[in-house]
Amino acid sequence: MILRTLARYSGGRPWVAELITLVVLLLCPVVLPLFGVTADIASRILIWGLFGLGFDILFGYTGLLSFGQAAFFGTGGFVSAFLLTQTGLQNDVFLGLVIGTVAAMAAGVVVGFFTLRRSGIYFAMITLAFAEMFHFLELSPLSQWTGGENGLTGVPMPIVGLESWHIQISSGWSLYGYIAAFFFVGYVVAHRIVLSPFGQVLTALRDNTPRALATGHSVRKYKLAAFVIAAGYGGLAGGLLGVLQSYMPPDAVAFHTSGQLVMQSIIGGAGTLFGPLVGAALWLGLQNYLQDVPAIASAWMLILGVVFVVLITLFRQGILGAVKQLFTKSASPSEPHESELTVELTRRQHIAGVPDEHPNQDEIPDHYLRADTPAKTRGLIIVPKGESADGAALACRNLTKHYGGIYANEGIDMSIPEGQLRGIIGPNGAGKSTFFKMLAGEVVPTEGHVFLHGADITGLGVTAVSQLGMSKSYQINELFSKLTVAQNLAIPVLARLRGEFRPDMLRSLDKVAGLHGQIEATLELVNLEQRADVPVTELAYGEKRRLEIGLALANAPNVLLLDEPLAGMSPRERADTVQLLKQIRAGRTLVVVEHDMDAMFELAEYISVLQEGRLLAEGTPEEIKNDQRVQDAYLGGMEEV
Amino acid sequence: MSMPSLPLFLSQLFNGLATGLLLSLISAGLTIIYGTLGVLNLAHGALFMVGAYAGFLALQWTGSFVLAIIGGMIGALVVGLLMERVIVRYYYQRPPEDQILVTFGIGIVITELVRLVFGGIAKPVPVPSWGQGITKLGSLIYPTYRIEMMAIIAVALLGLYVLLYRTRIGMIVRAGIEDSLMVNMLGINVYRVFLLVFGVGAMTAGFAGILNAPILAVTPDMGESFLVMSFVVIVIGGVGSFPGAIVGGIIAGEIISLTSMFSSAYSHVMLFAIMAVLLAVRPQGLFGIEGRE
Amino acid sequence: MTDDNDQKKQKGGMHRRDFLKLGAGVAGGLVFSGGLGRLAQAADYAPIGNYPAGIKGSSVFMGIAVPRTGPYSAQGEDEIKGYLLAIDHINKGSSLAKAYAPTLRKGVLGKKIEYGIADNQTKPNVAVQAISKFISDNKAMMITGSVSSAVAIAAGKLCDRERTIYLPAITGSNATTGKDCQRYSFRACHFAYTSAKALAPVIKNAIGPGKKVAYLTPDYTYGHSVYNSMKEFTEAQGWSTVNNQLPPLGTSDFSTYLLNIANSGADVLVNICFGRDAVISTKQAKQFGLLDKMTLVMPYMAPFFADEVGSELLQGVYGTTEFWWTLAEKNPMAKEFVADFEKANGRKPGWSAHIAFLQTMLWARAVEDAHTFHPPTVVGQYEKGNTIATDIGDVHWRAGDHQLVRPVYVIRGKKPSDMRNKADYYDIVEAVPGKDVMPPLTQFGCKLGPVS
Secondary structure, eight states, X not given: OHHHXXXXXXXXXXXXXXXXXXXXXXXXXXXXXXXXXXXXXXXXXXXXXXXXHHHIIIIXXXXXXXXXXXXXXXXXXXXXXXXXXXSTTTTOHHHHHHHHHHHHHHHHHHHHHHHTTSOHHHHHHHHHHHHHHHHXXXXXXXXXXXXXXXOEEOOOOOEEEOSSSEEEOOTTHHHHHHHHHHHHHHHHHHHHHHHSHHHHHHHHHHHOHHHHHHTTOOHHHHHHHHHHHHHHHHHHHHHHHHHHHTEEOGGGGSHHHHHHHHHHHHHHOTTSSSHHHHHHHHHHHHHHHHHHXXXXXXXXXXXXXXXXXXXXXXXXXXXXXXXXXXXXXXXXXXXXXSOHHXXXXXXXXXXXXXOOOOTTGGGOOGGGGOOOOOOSOOOOOOOOSOOOTTOEEEEXXXXXXXXXXXXXXXXXXXXXXXXXXXXXXXXXXXXXXXXXXXXXXXXXXXXXXXXXXXXXXXXXXXXXXXXXXXXXXXXXXXXXXXXXXXXXXXXXXXXXXXXXOOOOTTOOGGGSTTHHHHHHHHHHHTTOGGGTTSBGGGXXXXXXXXXXXXXXXXXXXXXXXXXXXXXXXXXXXXXXXXXXXXXHXXXXXXXXXXXXHHHHHHHOSEEEEEETTEEEEXXXXXXXXXXXXXXXXXXXXXXXX | OOOOOHHHHHHHHHHHHHHHHHHHHHHHHHHHHXXXXXXXXXXXHHHHHHHHHHHHHHHHHHOOHHHHHHHXXXXXXXXXXXXXXXXXXXXXXXXXXXXHHHHHHHHHHHHHHHHHHXXXXXXXXXXXXXXXXXXXXXXXXXXXXXXXXXXXXXXXXXXHHHHHHXXXXXXXXXXXXXXXXXXXXXXXXXXXXXXXXXXXXXXXXXXXXXXXXXXXXXXXXXXXXXXXXXXXXXXXXXXXXXXXXXXXXXXXXXXXXXXXXXXXXXXXXXXXHHHHHHHHHOTTOSSOOTTOO | OHHHHHHHHHTTOOOHHHHHHHHHHHHHHHHHHTTXXXXXXXXXXXXXXXXXXXXXXXXXXXXXXXXXXSTTHHHHXXXXXXXXXXXXXXXXXXXXXXXXXXXXXXXXXXXXXXXXXXXXXXXXXXXXXXHHHHHHHSOOSEEEOOSSHHHHHHHHHHHHHTTOEEEOSSOOOGGGGTTTXXXXXXXXXXXXXXXXXXXXXXXXHHHXXXXXXXXXXXXXXXXXXXXXXXXXXXXXXXXXXXXXXXXXXXXXXOHHHHHHHHTTTOSEEEEOOOTHHHHHHHHHHHHTTHHHHSEEEESSOOTTHHHHHOHHHHTTOEEEESOOGGGGGTOHHHHHHHHHHHHHHSSOOOHHHHHHXXXXXXXXXXXXXXXXXXXHHHHHHHHHOOOEEEBTEEEEEETTXXXXXXXXXXXXXXXXXXXXXXXXXXXXXXXXXXXXXOOOTTTTTOOOOOOO
């Protein structure tokens, strides 16, 4: 079943799409001339399509909008062209292209190092600035090698074959064939990347970067890898442009090249791999056609600009995206329907402790009520790497955090033994969430240390902590909203099975040993087996909460932090979740922050109370109930509970 | 190249200040819009250009440069407001990449429209009569108009500062930069604030455009190079920070001027290189706040 | 038998032999007038490039690729007007067209010229794309148009590969007929070397000996070309080079460069910038007071520079140009060209329009003289280097580098009070003959490729 889910997301049998692509590419020389399309135009479209394959992986799948891809197009193109025209490499066009691609990827590593330190709009701006730098370098200081604003001419035509038998490629359809071969291979590789575990992580990264990070993936390394891949595709496309025209133009590195790539990809549809190709076909087609109509000849750029704006506004998913939407029955991955305002308000209500309304009160599915699943497996639990002297699974010493003059937490010492279910309570403003964040590694303490099985994990960050075996489930759902339930659970499992970074780009998801087993086990644990293929956007609120816990569980943690797991739930749901928590205790240490006192006293073996940033009291539930200081702290709230 | 002389050094230092102030003004508009609305307005360069053309038209009709400046501001304001009302305001709920993309597209549309209407030949905007001639500052010979421009820009920046830091509406805008949702929940129509901010940002760009028109040629592409430079300024100064835009702009202007004394070809690249170093060492910029995107 | 024939002849009837003679006469006449040229050509030449496919019908296609957008769009649009005027004259078989190509009737070798215009956006890549399309889709027999040397060189290489004649319009770099020369390209305009060589003695006489020169050189090969040539000739006559500033192409604020020049102690400012850069830098030079203490020299003046900068700034400025409309006062062909252009377009032609016109006429002449469109033969005709009468006097092509040997006009900006009408910006100070300014063939490393 999971196989089916993952397979459906990945588009069925991958080789089907690849075969169709091959057939279409082979048919083009026969069909296109009937429509007046020349080999030259077809080749250009393919080159932009190849350029766009890499860009789509970067932008469509990983969500990084770069306005600087021309830098790599140019680097690859000029390195290839230089080698093929000025050195003795004339006859080996293929080798020249390969070296150019590698050079572009090296440039990608350097530029990525600087630009990926920021994200979002900042990232877009900085890539633009870097591309301008490359442009300037190409035009001026390096002009002896790049030909300056003249470019490099005389790039030879390739010869395909071996010593004894070879074909000299010439301009026209034979050159198209050469380029189409590269495009096909490029497409197959890109397709495999997107379907691989690596590709899944990229998608998760785009969907919810902080959660991907917390799940144990090194987001920085994945982003850099995607960036370098896009650079490589750009470099290869640039080299091929030089071959196509026998000339490497300087404006390959200009800003408008980057801009054109972005526009084409959006128009065609990001996240579809073929979007940039479709966009290029439209762009080049319009450019050619409009130029022939004298009345609007000089206005073709204006028309393209208007088309672009209209498309982004009305058909954000682009041409192919719109087509895909027509053909898929289930809701396509689109923007969440709630306005940002409402979502944000909901989040803040939770922080304020105000329970929100259950959105689907009337529609609780039947299977939800089944809370007595005999857990056949409890899923993997990773064996702790070390052991602390006093048997504490999680401990902290003098944990302090202040912001300026304000102390969120001060001098907290706590020790949680292996296998315990510890509760943490405290009135509003007690500093529970900050404390919890420090334990989880999200926030770096100003003073003090955190120890996981005796190892100091202070300042390591959530990814490393997750890899070491501690996970957290969040108060506000941090799910991968564009994926299904099973796909969500795959993400932490992939981090567990593959470590924080693995460039297994050509591997099939099915080949990841243990993936299905762990996902199955986790689904059972949180009672979501029947909902495995459902997109997150269609889940009921309670199901989402269970998935939230499931995400933390799927990581196979031995220490599990739960931040208000019962938040926003109805009484029935609360009871079920409490049962769930009891079930997942076995073999794990749990730390729970909660407001719901009944649940807390039922669940916890031992409770710590925080007040005004400090540890107020610790003890068994009985001891805490009767502790005067705790009662005072809650201002008599104990009587009513 | 030999060591530059003291007079040359001083004149380049002064010139860098002039260039820098212009960059500060342009970047201030961009950073306010980005800080408050979260929208990186890639059409900012086009608005700069629209100001220059609107001012050119006003100058043709009235013959007064002062009216031309006002005309330029109004022209850019109108286009900016149109932009916001018709398209950009539907994008506030959309991811930031979409906002960049649509402003990028709008920038192209505006530029091409202007090219279609006015053609590609540069439009002449002469230096106004009160700006003609040369002023001697010690050993430095400097065009009078540029000195006046520096003063005008300084006043404009001061005016922006007063608007942002000394008025109620400015406080709302600064609060909006911090947390626009909160401002909305406090009962203030945050969308009207957005409109105001967008208008002010556009007007600033247009003002810079017409002010700068006598110095360069007024063509449809004139805004493009300023756009990239203002990005660099914002990155150096810190996104969303008004003081950052000012300081960043002046630093950028000085880097360009002083580098040109040694190697005129590398003056712009040096700016990019310093931006790269700053990114590695202090990614949030000089005045930016860590963690703010 | 013979008695019968003689009898028939005496009666005035037609005999087989006479008929054959008549037929031969008709056929010969047609061949000479070019009407059956196609038949003759098909018999003589193997296919190459777009020949004979491009001349199958009654027309021949000319591909025009110029910048219609971007910083050189004004010059590009002017070139288009020049081309259209030339095509109109040729297709009509006007007296002006016949003055250039005496054997011309209507069209070239009887074929009407059809044309296509593409916007090359001053980008070599876009130009190459547009030209590829003209060649493959429209079967163009001739491609023309350029403002930037980078574009001209790229286009030249492509057309050479495709065995199609390419005629650049504006291209100032020495490399176009130097290391980047092409067997299928022919340049008719003046360029860095010829301008510098023509200009240097004139400014030495006008400004004086032993002067110090500062340069504003746009940082790309055209700029470096002109700088090297100017430096060569000014230093040879005793001037010294004290400063060279290198603003990147497209700079909008030249203040840092101008300040460096202001502090260099130069007497002469040589501004090599072209197009919009020239306009901005000159205006700013005025604002920085440079023009009050230095003489401005523009070795390669762009068309419309005067219109965009204004006569105030232009007075006393020395430069070179390819053509100026006051030549109409000296040369009847020029007079007709200027008058016709003004009638069609409402203003005087810039040299961008003129060079476009000239190149088209010279091509028509070459094809007419070659009696064929066959590319290698046309190339050979150019290379014969015959003297041709034009509106700038007698010119001829140099076979070694495909450069037209033609005059370079040194001009000086007039005082506003001396202007007879609002277009009367310049005095033509000297028309320097082409043979006096051509570079030695070996100087710029031209190696023409094979013709097929």
